[in-house]
Amino acid sequence: MSYKGRSRDPRQMTSRFAGTCYTCKKPIKKGEEIIYWPNGNHAEHFACGEADYRNSVASFEDEDRYNG
Numbered sequence: 001m002s003y004k005g006r007s008r009d010p011r012q013m014t015s016r017f018a019g020t021c022y023t024c025k026k027p028i029k030k031g032e033e034i035i036y037w038p039n040g041n042h043a044e045h046f047a048c049g050e051a052d053y054r055n056s057v058a059s060f061e062d063e064d065r066y067n068g
């Protein structure tokens with residue numbers, strides 16, 4: 001599977017620097033699990049964005065992988 005042309009897709013990653021969560025407005029600490037959204041250029045705690053992230057991923061992944 002190629003990631004070409006998917007630079008706008010959200011990605012789960014480890015924060016490399018401190019920041020502020022887009023959703024809850026609380027601090028994001030370096031090393032925390034976050035979700036980064038290139039299309040909005042913002043980041044949020046993984047827990048805060050998990051539902052949206054999964055919906056977004058499911059929209060272009062094989063649904064069967066998420067139905068089990």
Ligand SMILES: [Zn+2]
Pocket residue numbers: 021022023024025026044045048
């Ligand atoms: Zn948050």
